[in-house]
Amino acid sequence: MAGRMKDKVIIVSGGFGVLGRAVGQAAIEAGACVALIGHGRPEEIAPHDRLMAIGGVDLEDLAPTTRAFEAVAARWNKIDGLANIAGGFRWQTLEGGDLAVWPDLFRMNVLTAATTMKAGLPFLRAARGAIVNVAAAAAQDAKAGMGAYAASKSGVLRLTESAAEELKDAGVRVNAILPTIIDTPRNRKDMPNADFTRWAQPDQIARTILFLLSDDASAITGAELLIASRS
Ligand SMILES: NC(=O)c1ccc[n+]([C@@H]2O[C@H](COP(=O)([O-])OP(=O)(O)OC[C@H]3O[C@@H](n4cnc5c(N)ncnc54)[C@H](OP(=O)(O)O)[C@@H]3O)[C@@H](O)[C@H]2O)c1
Numbered sequence: 001m002a003g004r005m006k007d008k009v010i011i012v013s014g015g016f017g018v019l020g021r022a023v024g025q026a027a028i029e030a031g032a033c034v035a036l037i038g039h040g041r042p043e044e045i046a047p048h049d050r051l052m053a054i055g056g057v058d059l060e061d062l063a064p065t066t067r068a069f070e071a072v073a074a075r076w077n078k079i080d081g082l083a084n085i086a087g088g089f090r091w092q093t094l095e096g097g098d099l100a101v102w103p104d105l106f107r108m109n110v111l112t113a114a115t116t117m118k119a120g121l122p123f124l125r126a127a128r129g130a131i132v133n134v135a136a137a138a139a140q141d142a143k144a145g146m147g148a149y150a151a152s153k154s155g156v157l158r159l160t161e162s163a164a165e166e167l168k169d170a171g172v173r174v175n176a177i178l179p180t181i182i183d184t185p186r187n188r189k190d191m192p193n194a195d196f197t198r199w200a201q202p203d204q205i206a207r208t209i210l211f212l213l214s215d216d217a218s219a220i221t222g223a224e225l226l227i228a229s230r231s
Helices: 018-029 062-076 101-127 147-170 185-190 202-213
Strands: 009-013 033-037 051-054 081-084 130-134 173-179 224-227
Touching: 009 018, 009 062, 009 101, 018 033, 018 081, 018 202, 033 062, 051 062, 062 101, 081 101, 081 202, 101 130, 101 147, 130 147, 130 202, 147 173, 147 224, 173 202, 202 224
Parallel strands: 009 033, 009 081, 033 051, 081 130, 130 173, 173 224
Antiparallel strands: none
């Protein structure tokens, strides 16, 4: 992995969350310049000369998102890759749940991805770059209580599919990954009796995302890659 991303400039949306930080770390280790963008506190991120941390950005809002992309391009002259990690989860049954959660999850998962892609496209077109959207395995196989979440992540898949078609002649690749359960502190708290060793580690998923952003995946666009944990 070391050196694979040398001279690449990568933006990580939702970069202050668990998976976002792991992608940022892995991209730095692989030689990239990295910008973490989203809700979050830049002062919590260890500084590095190839890292920008741009907090306080609502990724549902095109104007501040565009300003963040412009700041990254102003510093490093280009943007090669976008890892769309921003998103959120709520478990609720249809019968007992709150319908207000449905548009909330749509905004968190689909609208954030559409906004960052729209903000990033002028730069990604110029670089013939790549996008990886994080959907979820639930988009293919939704269990009880996952309706709103699975519907929103299915939206991420259709957005990926459509954008891959829209951008194929521009040389911009767009792929999606579908993780099952990731080993995060929140999941450990929510599922204390689970066997955590069977869950995918954030750095394993991060390396998959970097592969799809790298030139090693230059023939891959429109893919939906399931990342199954062993649970
Ligand atoms: N954890 C899992 O088991 C799992 C499984 C499958 C898929 N995924 C997906 O993987 C991604 C990362 O998961 P994670 O566990 O690392 O979650 P996380 O720690 O909650 O990270 C998500 C980050 O996105 C940010 N974000 C959400 N909406 C935003 C917005 N409108 N503007 C700016 N930032 C926003 C969050 O900030 P705030 O929290 O401050 O809003 C948070 O920093 C998500 O898309 C999730 O749906 C996770």
